[in-house]
């Protein structure tokens with residue numbers, strides 16, 4: 350069921366400005382891959398290229414043995430790409446249940462249920478099903494955004510800075526949830542992060558970006574190396 354996500358030498362431009370230069374990343378099933386780097390180095394652009402929100406100008410992205418090509422975001426979601434955007438983008442006026450149900454759009458009628466394991470990972474969502482999304486704390490909204498992505502039955506889960514602005518106890522819950530998805534569901538997980546300790550703890554493979562390029566590809570323990578940390582210092 351799971352699939353390898355391969356980003357192969359992609360470029361991305363905003364007008365004349367080049368944001369990504371020949372970026373290559375391989376995300377394997379049952380592993381957590383983290384992309385690290387300072388503000389503005391191209392991390393979110395990489396994720397938006399994967400989801401199809403932004404169009405690449407060179408290279409290709411494959412999902413299993415399918416080339417994504419020009420597939421629009423909704424088709425990528427149907428192929429099994431789950432996305433948790435930066436800033437969460439939950440619907441503030443919809444209830445928690447309705448937010449989760451927005452994940453049904455690409456599913457066959459028979460699959461339109463909320464898998465029970467989502468409430469085991471994030472019990473707060475069950476107790477707040479009738480509350481409006483906008484009434485939740487930032488951390489609860491992040492759990493909701495992850496839950497909504499899981500409703501779509503992803504094979505690959507892509508998360509943009511899931512710990513940003515979140516309190517430590519909820520960061521721990523999110524870390525445990527990602528480890529569960531990796532270990533028990535064999536999911537392919539790619540996350541962009543600036544929080545090094547979080548990556549050191551839960552990531553398997555890491556990529557360090559600087560100025561639109563991958564500067565280092567390795568394993569999480571490389572984050573202890575001074576030459577790698579140098580790329581990450583503000």
Ligand SMILES: Nc1ncnc2c1ncn2[C@@H]1O[C@H](COP(=O)(O)OP(=O)(O)OP(=O)(O)O)[C@@H](O)[C@H]1O
Pocket residue numbers: 363366368386387388389390391392393394395
């Ligand atoms: N829509 C856009 N139009 C023009 N330039 C953009 C756009 N989005 C991003 N950029 C530029 O592209 C570069 C990479 O931005 P990107 O958001 O991918 O970086 P990032 O590493 O995710 O940073 P952050 O952590 O701040 O989100 C930056 O120079 C940024 O200013």
